[in-house]
Amino acid sequence: MSAVNVQGASKIFNQGTPKQVDALVDVNLTVEPGEFVSLIGPSGCGKSTLLRLIANLLEPTTGEITVNSKTASQSRLDQDYGMAFQQAGLFDWRTVAKNIELPLELKGWDKAKRAARAKEMLELVKLPEFADMYPWQLSGGMQQRIAIARALAAHPPLLLMDEPFGALDEMTREYMQGELLRICSETKTTVVFVTHSIPEAVYLSNRVVVMSPRPGRITEVINVSLGSNRTEDTRGADEFFKGITAVREALRGTHDDHANAGAVRGVEDR
């Protein structure tokens, strides 16, 4: 039983009009339970679209998508996944703690249980003293951490994350990467993770899925053999650099004709 199974999925926006965009064409992807899979590729190659298809926020034009052996829409109704978007998207009128409690409220948890979990999540993202502040009183990076806490709050079996760490400073980013790995291995969470950062993809993932644009498709899947116990030392390991090189090689083939040779547009090397 796979956690996510995408079979021959395509997504065409505005089909049959002059504005037609082939965002994804014939995508096949299987994610096993407990696996951490990253999607990487130049801007506009359909990473967010693929994530939205898995989340059932978009219907595929063709193809089949199952999540936890159910249809994607059934999984969404069963709240099988948590999602963190590119933008934090916190509610201005709710305190930080109440924002984290939102998915729990919708699941019908009682008040005490919600408050306890929100407190726990705030400690996890290292912002416990901000519980009663409002999102607009926080910096962009802090808001993003709250959004991550919100996605993790219900301990969903599947996490879908769209560049969640893009707005964070390097230190916080590395800290959050470590925490994410820890939480996911503790709770056996499956993750599909969109990123623009090659080291981030390699450090976090069991597999890195490399995509290319026009039309959006998967060009290569790279296995990362860093093992399951990754620490800060992993960032200095030979295997880590090998992985980075492999992903960079794969990405080199993906940039379209307009991009400058060598540099892959939209993919950071840090």
Added chain:
Amino acid sequence: MSPLARRSIYRTSMFVLSVVLVGVLWELYKLIGPEDGGKIFGAAVLPRSNDTAMPHIWSMLSRYGRPEVRGSDRQIWSVVLAGAWYSFRLSVAGFAIGATIGVGLSVLMARFKMVERGLLPYLVVSQTVPLIALAPLIVSWGGKVNILGFTWPKWLSAAVLGAFLAFFPIAVGTLRGLASAPSASLELMSSYAASWKQTLFKLRFPAAIPFMVPAFKLGASGAVVGVVVAEISTGLKGGIGRLIIEYAREATGDPAKVFTAVFGAAALGLAMAGFVAISDVLLMRNRPKETTT
């Protein structure tokens, strides 16, 4: 001092200042304006500044301290106050009816695009019906219409006319507000498989508040206008509208009298606006004060 207190002091003093300014302009015009009005080719373009058309501020104010009619022991301020209080309660009732209908309609329109397409044009047309034409019809229901043992009281007609003017801005403003929820937030709610009702109460309504507050302000003043016009055009007893027509008849002999009632009506509108302003402060106190990017 808290910023809130400072802001309310500032606002109050600006309000007092503007009232004083209007008074000064009034007296200034009386000084320099033509006694019998200004006419160009026979058309009146400037109001008359004599004491019958424009009494002095002090004679209007001192009029409050004298009896309503000669020999009566009720001073006019208490009569005006009682009338304003009566109309105020009608306005609140009208506002409540209008707000309920307005918000209800906006929720329906937000839920069903069909309803919006079918209903919105009629709502717009409804506002072009002159209130004066509608008032006698609705007031004629008073005491006659009988629904399941409930006899339609006369005052309810005035409240309904207030509601008629109040519901429209509230419906339109709330509808815009409900539609203002960002698509990313709607997507978030949908990723939680939130029901339409949960999305309405946890996302759409909170997001609509900044649109609803000004709409409710318009609705509140609409309710006052509706009630006062209903009272004036139908002569409903007890309210400030009736006092205005009664006192206007005495305008030649006692010109300051009608102004006491007019100010009463203005105070009534201010009270309603104050109502909404307080809710504004309460509802918006935890919202972003400055837009950050």
